[in-house]
Amino acid sequence: MTGIMNHLTADGQRINNKQTTEDKEEREEWTMAVSNSLTNRTQKMGMAAYLNQDAVRQQINSIIGSKRGTSFIASVVSAVQATPTLQECTNSSIVAAAMLGESLNLSPSAALGQFWIIPYNNKKKGVKEAQFQLGANGYKQLAMRTGQYKDIDFMVVYEGEYKGRDKYTGKQIFEFIQDDDEREALPIAGYLAYFELNNGFRKSVYWTKSKMEKHASQYSQAFDLEAYRKIQAGQIPQSEMWKYSSYWYSNFNGMAEKTLIKHLLSKYGILSTEMIQAVDADMAVINDDGTRNYVEFEEAPAPAAEPKKEPAPEEAPADDPAAALFGGN
Numbered sequence: 001m002t003g004i005m006n007h008l009t010a011d012g013q014r015i016n017n018k019q020t021t022e023d024k025e026e027r028e029e030w031t032m033a034v035s036n037s038l039t040n041r042t043q044k045m046g047m048a049a050y051l052n053q054d055a056v057r058q059q060i061n062s063i064i065g066s067k068r069g070t071s072f073i074a075s076v077v078s079a080v081q082a083t084p085t086l087q088e089c090t091n092s093s094i095v096a097a098a099m100l101g102e103s104l105n106l107s108p109s110a111a112l113g114q115f116w117i118i119p120y121n122n123k124k125k126g127v128k129e130a131q132f133q134l135g136a137n138g139y140k141q142l143a144m145r146t147g148q149y150k151d152i153d154f155m156v157v158y159e160g161e162y163k164g165r166d167k168y169t170g171k172q173i174f175e176f177i178q179d180d181d182e183r184e185a186l187p188i189a190g191y192l193a194y195f196e197l198n199n200g201f202r203k204s205v206y207w208t209k210s211k212m213e214k215h216a217s218q219y220s221q222a223f224d225l226e227a228y229r230k231i232q233a234g235q236i237p238q239s240e241m242w243k244y245s246s247y248w249y250s251n252f253n254g255m256a257e258k259t260l261i262k263h264l265l266s267k268y269g270i271l272s273t274e275m276i277q278a279v280d281a282d283m284a285v286i287n288d289d290g291t292r293n294y295v296e297f298e299e300a301p302a303p304a305a306e307p308k309k310e311p312a313p314e315e316a317p318a319d320d321p322a323a324a325l326f327g328g329n
Contacts, residue, residue: 047080050091064102072102079108085119086130093129093285104278106138113254114138120285134282136258139265142278143195148270152195154257157206158186172206188253193260195269203268205260212256222246 050056051073061069076098080086086094097117098108106114113135120131136154143149155176161183163173174192177183191212194204207215217225223246230236231249248255265271266279 045091047087047091047094048077051076051095060099063099068102072098075108079110079117082110083117083119085128086117089119089128089130093131097130097132097285100132100281104138104142104274106134106141112137114141122285129285131283131285132281134258134262134278136254136261138278139258139261139275142272142275143265143269146270146272146275148197150196150198152261152265153193154261155192156188156253157190157192158183159189160186162189162206172204174206191253191256191260193257193264195264197270203264205264205268207256207260212252212259215259216248216252216255220246220248223248228252 051060057069057073060072064072076094079098080094094117101108101115101117104115108115108117110116115135115138116133118131118133120129122129140152143152157174158177161174161176163175165172177186188209190206190208192204192206194202196202213225213228216223216228227236227244228249231241231244236244244250262279262282265275269275271279
């Protein structure tokens with residue numbers, strides 16, 4: 001009898017173990033299915049699919065017109081594809097930044113350098129958002145449109161070209177080397193921006209390279225002066241350069257040009273309503289309600305060597321046009 005009971009008990013344990021195993025496998029399958037479902041729901045819709053929704057297209061066309069709307073959509077998709085880290089930003093912030101540039105009749109084309117859509121890591125919201133950043137050529141373009149400027153430009157000043165200040169007026173004196181190859185072989189001493197109005201008024205601003213470096217270190221979250229100097233000295237291995245993706249590292253002179261042109265125009269220039277709007281929006285994340293958060297960018301587009309991410313699964317189109325354009329991801 002005892003043997004029979006032991007046999008039955010062993011059989012019962014095997015059955016319970018089998019049921020437990022099957023239950024565990026079913027729970028794991030169910031958990032995985034739910035996890036996959038939630039992941040698909042929360043993944044961001046691809047920009048091309050987002051902009052090609054009927055509701056979104058209609059909203060864009062109602063704001064800027066159908067003819068401009070088609071080219072606008074193409075330019076935004078191109079900008080996002082060219083910058084892999086933008087694909088991680090909310091769609092609404094990308095469109096808002098692009099719409100601001102469009103309202104100023106500026107192009108997001110990297111080749112033109114009029115304005116940029118820059119990824120920004122919003123730690124408070126726990127998401128990445130797109131930041132509107134006006135380029136040096138954008139400032140120049142807006143200035144020339146006013147019809148007030150005869151000339152506006154920027155120059156890199158090389159060692160030996162800055163001769164100090166006039167002892168009576170305090171104005172800076174420069175003597176530029178005529179041979180470009182000769183001057184560009186010299187160390188950079190500083191940066192000069194200037195404009196001349198049609199009425200003859202002229203103004204220039206000169207910053208030493210040291211002053212520009214300190215400005216970048218103070219106002220850019222992504223820039224470290226010590227790291228920049230190590231890069232200049234060749235002390236950072238190429239394999240670690242992906243860590244230093246800020247434009248201040250990759251294109252210091254370009255950022256210096258934008259910084260000095262902005263400083264010159266906003267302090268001394270004649271500003272149209274359009275220019276005031278642009279200066280006010282520079283370095284801002286445009287919120288869904290139209291308000292702006294002013295931030296310094298933390299990331300530049302990812303290095304070309306990094307692999308591009310696979311496009312995220314697409315979601316069903318939103319029903320509400322306004323929500324589709326400004327309220328979603």
